[in-house]
Amino acid sequence: MPVTTNPLRDPRDKRLPRIAGPSGIVIFGVTGDLSRKKLMPAIYDLANRGLLPPGFSLVGFARRDWANEDFGTVVHDAVKQYARTPFSEEVWRHLAEGFRFVQGTFDDDGAFDTLAATLKELDDTRGTGGNHAFYFSIPPSSFPVVCKQLARSGLAAHTPDQWRRVVIEKPFGHDLASAQDLNTVVNSVFPPESVFRIDHYLGKETVQNLLALRFANQLFEPIWNAHYVDHVQITMAEDIGIGGRAGYYDGIGAARDVIQNHLIQLLALTAMEEPVSFEPKDLRAEKTKVLSQVQLPKDLLASTARGQYTGGWQGGAKVVGYLEEDGISPSSTTETFAAVKLLVDTRRWAGVPFYLRTGKRLGRRVSEIAMVFKRAPHLPFSHTDTEELGANAIVIRVQPDEGVTIRFGSKVPGPSMEVRDVSMDFSYGQSFTEASPEAYERLILDVLLGEPSLFPQDEEVELSWKILDPIEKAWSRKGTQPDSYQSGTWGPASADAMMARDGRVWRRP
Numbered sequence: 001m002p003v004t005t006n007p008l009r010d011p012r013d014k015r016l017p018r019i020a021g022p023s024g025i026v027i028f029g030v031t032g033d034l035s036r037k038k039l040m041p042a043i044y045d046l047a048n049r050g051l052l053p054p055g056f057s058l059v060g061f062a063r064r065d066w067a068n069e070d071f072g073t074v075v076h077d078a079v080k081q082y083a084r085t086p087f088s089e090e091v092w093r094h095l096a097e098g099f100r101f102v103q104g105t106f107d108d109d110g111a112f113d114t115l116a117a118t119l120k121e122l123d124d125t126r127g128t129g130g131n132h133a134f135y136f137s138i139p140p141s142s143f144p145v146v147c148k149q150l151a152r153s154g155l156a157a158h159t160p161d162q163w164r165r166v167v168i169e170k171p172f173g174h175d176l177a178s179a180q181d182l183n184t185v186v187n188s189v190f191p192p193e194s195v196f197r198i199d200h201y202l203g204k205e206t207v208q209n210l211l212a213l214r215f216a217n218q219l220f221e222p223i224w225n226a227h228y229v230d231h232v233q234i235t236m237a238e239d240i241g242i243g244g245r246a247g248y249y250d251g252i253g254a255a256r257d258v259i260q261n262h263l264i265q266l267l268a269l270t271a272m273e274e275p276v277s278f279e280p281k282d283l284r285a286e287k288t289k290v291l292s293q294v295q296l297p298k299d300l301l302a303s304t305a306r307g308q309y310t311g312g313w314q315g316g317a318k319v320v321g322y323l324e325e326d327g328i329s330p331s332s333t334t335e336t337f338a339a340v341k342l343l344v345d346t347r348r349w350a351g352v353p354f355y356l357r358t359g360k361r362l363g364r365r366v367s368e369i370a371m372v373f374k375r376a377p378h379l380p381f382s383h384t385d386t387e388e389l390g391a392n393a394i395v396i397r398v399q400p401d402e403g404v405t406i407r408f409g410s411k412v413p414g415p416s417m418e419v420r421d422v423s424m425d426f427s428y429g430q431s432f433t434e435a436s437p438e439a440y441e442r443l444i445l446d447v448l449l450g451e452p453s454l455f456p457q458d459e460e461v462e463l464s465w466k467i468l469d470p471i472e473k474a475w476s477r478k479g480t481q482p483d484s485y486q487s488g489t490w491g492p493a494s495a496d497a498m499m500a501r502d503g504r505v506w507r508r509p
Contacts, residue, residue, distance in 0.1 A: 304340045
């Protein structure tokens with residue numbers, strides 16, 4: 001399928017910005033929080049940075065009885081509140097000329113016929129060239145009917161000169177079987193190269209910098225293996241509760257919500273071999289090799305932990321526990337904290353455990369990958385000289401305060417030989433004048449460019465579920481309530497016990 005490129009760009013100059021060619025986006029579920037807080041602001045920010053074509057179009061599809069002007073007001077309010085870049089009346093005016101709204105339900109043939117006519121009008125008047133992306137900001141249960149309607153109305157059909165793409169938000173199913181069913185449904189309408197599964201974590205600058213850190217520097221590659229690395233900790237901690245997401249979150253839980261997609265993808269990028277190139281097929285091939293070699297510990301209950309937050313104090317405010325949240329059953333067994341130990345059965349990583357954890361209402365909001373190294377085999381110091389010395393570590397901070405920290409031992413100034421941990425810190429905010437774009441900016445632009453490197457395909461999704469499904473089944477067979485932990489702490493005692501059994505401790509980010 002052809003990729004639309006900017007004819008004014010010299011392809012030899014990789015430093016020039018990538019600008020989308022004639023195109024538009026249709027958002028299903030345009031009235032939801034994701035659209036308002038992330039998608040609409042990201043589209044404006046792309047326009048403000050000059051990365052969208054002059055005739056770009058945005059079409060909203062929902063049940064609301066809105067005119068085009070009403071939709072424009074909704075987008076305007078969302079942009080003013082959530083956009084990353086300053087508001088420009090000129091940019092807004094040009095962008096808003098391409099806004100359209102189509103009212104209807106997913107089972108309404110007439111609404112999809114109207115949508116088809118609307119896109120044809122935009123092709124004629126805005127020059128979108130028949131190139132349209134369909135963004136599914138909707139529950140997976142609605143995928144089959146929307147895909148069927150797109151096929152029936154001819155909206156999914158593409159030609160050598162026109163592309164049609166579909167963008168899917170997580171969750172990609174709730175287990176392996178449902179993920180395979182979803183893949184079958186979507187692939188019956190769109191070819192695999194036209195399916196873009198959004199994992200917004202992969203669009204973050206720091207995640208991509210992990211690839212630069214590993215493969216653009218000779219410094220790290222010699223020690224990025226089992227000879228030197230003791231273990232790896234990958235953490236995504238949130239200091240908020242479930243907010244208004246009870247309907248989505250209850251019954252899903254922390255492991256399905258975060259570990260199956262975000263954290264397993266970070267594991268793959270951390271553990272994979274150097275790709276032949278950074279072309280999408282080569283990058284995906286190396287990630288797939290790693291995921292296919294992930295092994296589960298024999299005792300799943302001893303090597304995992306799950307928890308549920310209780311009430312407490314956080315950020316100076318008193319907060320309720322999960323079971324007291326609006327819309328949550330008092331008997332819910334859904335976990336809000338999950339930790340798992342995984343092994344990667346390759347020559348590079350044999351014997352190195354990867355510990356993945358995520359949770360809500362934890363000590364602070366932070367996401368990081370910590371490569372913790374083995375201690376030096378010989379320390380020519382007395383015990384008292386090094387009693388405050390910890391393990392060396394390379395920590396990639398994904399959010400917030402994006403950057404990289406290297407922790408190592410250094411002598412404390414003074415007459416005695418005392419060695420203590422110090423940190424050498426790289427911060428994006430201090431090293432570069434340009435602010436990092438939001439993940440959705442990068443990912444939406446990649447969809448319009450037809451650049452699929454940061455989007456997991458069928459095999460990656462299914463391999464991730466093959467890793468998580470046995471853990472979920474073990475928890476289900478145990479049939480007990482998740483261990484409680486107080487809001488504002490770092491999870492249940494069982495998570496610490498899991499690490500202690502291996503003679504290790506969790507980092508406090």
